[in-house]
Amino acid sequence: MSAILTLNAGSSSLKFGLYHLSEEPELLLKGQVENLGPLARLKVKGGETREIGPADHAVALHEILQAIEPVLDGRVVLGVGHRVVHGGMNFGEPEVLTEPVLAKLRTLEPLAPLHQPHNLAAVYAAQKEFPESVQIGCFDTAFHRHHPFVNDTYALPYKYYEQGVRRYGFHGISYDYITSCLRRDWPELYKGRVVVAHLGNGASMCAIKAGQSVSSTMGFSALDGLPMGSRCGQIDPGVLLYFMAQGMDANAISDMLYNDSGLKGLSGISHDMRTLLDSDDPHAAQAIDYYVFRIKRELGALATVMGGLDGVVFCGGIGEHAAPIRARVVGEMEFMGLKLDAAANDAGETRIGTGPVEVLVIPTDEERVIARSVADALLA
Template sequence: MSAILTLNAGSSSLKFAVYAPAPEPELNLSGLIENLGPLARMKLKGEDAREIGPADHAAAVRAILSTVEGHLGDRDVVGVGHRIVHGGKTFGDPVALTADVIAQLTALNPLAPLHQPHNLAAVAAAQAAFPEALQIGCFDTAFHRGHPFVNDAFALPRHLYDEGVRRYGFHGLSYDYVTGVVAQQRPDLARGRVVVCHLGNGASMCAVQGGRSIGSTMGFSALDGLPMGTRCGQLDPGVLLYLMARGMGAAQIEQMLYLESGLKGLSGISHDMRTLLASAAPEAAEAIDYYVFRIKRELGAMAAVMGGLDAVVFCGGIGENAAPIRARVIEGLGFLGLQLDAAANAVNATDIGIGPTEILVIRTDEERVIARAVARALG
């Protein structure tokens, strides 16, 4: 008997799943450790969350491996699939994580400092725990490879583009899964113009035309585009020059942009949308206002890029569960054919639109995309 394990390290959580290998992997166990920090929680599917105390990414990996081993019984883990946020110019398709590949991916740490080191730390932990298993990396940037040049380039000296300073886009595993569901269930929409909104602690949007990514709000790093839980989103680079002139160093600026900005920075209260929605503080309301405004702005831009809009799809923790945010995003966008079914939206139904442009909620499953890649690699 054998099993596939998937590890998906985010900025504030670590998801995991165990599958039985098959042409279509069968899920046996899934869960996550969320709220990494002083009050981390573990939640297995079908069970209540339990506090596990202080935990960083390394401690979360150890807790997950201990939990998984307790559920394996006599089965052996023959393959481990990892979400790797940044593949750079080199990596697109899933790849076996050899020492040489890991060295190349480690060199990309500065491009995704909130994710890449944790992704690779999970690889090292899994290699130690399951030394005979095939370790496969799957890349968040892969879905966006092949963007048109105008969506890839910055207006900087051309040699920088050739060296890799370009828009990569992220959340590709989520977009891969969601577009696959659309293709299977709504082939008419899959041939059309769709904006997928991945809204969670990390947030981005993707313009998908004919099933292919042609634009993303995220760019060279996972900082760009929408405001996120603790990340700033789009920012005038002149702000950074101003802060540097005032004496802030690179490490201070990195700390601020990745960990002290976004919803947390604007509100001064929390990075968690649930907390902000429940708060009566005006700062919480202003942070939500800004978040919604930026989504609306990017949605209009992506519709323009594609020459129209046939559907909007919400996914991610906020996109799938925060009905008030979806309602506020769609409000006033009737000129794009978007109109919300309030009752369907309130219960997080799949189809929540009543206008000519469809509005869907699809629960993303990055772990399944990873498990499929491992199953293919195992043959």
């Protein structure tokens, strides 16, 4: 009687999944501690919501352990799986998180400051709670490891590419899950050319050809590509040089690009798409207009990279739940073979297209991908 625990740590939340250990892990319980800080609360899917009060990742994990204890029912947690956003050049497969590995991952914190430190904080907390369990890291960058050179490089002196200044891409665990769903349920589409749009507080898009990532909108860091909740997305580097010339230092620029830009910065209202869609403020409308524009622009570019398009898949919090955003993207790209079934879209159905290019909505499940990786390690 053995179990797997998965931890997906962000700056303000710690998501968890508890699974019975088997070749295809069986979900026992799922939830998260959200609003880490002074007013954290525990939410169990299909169960309780409980106010916790002040909590960091260590306190959050302790609360999670209390929630899973009755469900464990004698099972022993043999493995803990972690989402780690940045694996750099060194890590392309799930990895046992030994201290030497963790030391290398700490050096990547400047490339993903909103994620990497919190990912590793959850690892250290889990090591204390489960000292005998194997800790496995799964990397968001791993799915994109085999891009063609032209999709990985920047037009900088080549020595910097060799040093690791390259396009890594992110959200790979989510893309891995969506690809597994296509392989199982849409095998012909899986063999073709698909753009997956992972749209949430963090957002990116990925061109996937025959199950393999060939290009992603995100690059060296998790800032590039689409505008996000509070991150800028694509920006002319000359703008950053201008800010520096005006006296802004690296910390101030970094804080603005990561925390005060994107939907939040453009609207001046909120990073939350739900709030913006409900608002009659013209700045909210402008922020949404820009968001949709960038999705359409990247969709065209990614289709070109693959030499055509057979399907589009929406996932992530916005991709799965914001029907108006999907409608504006699909409804304005009929020239590419995308045609919206408005009723299916409004109803949140899986298949929302009627044109020659398939359009799907598939809820992502990063925790299951992590659990599968832990199971593979334990059952090998």
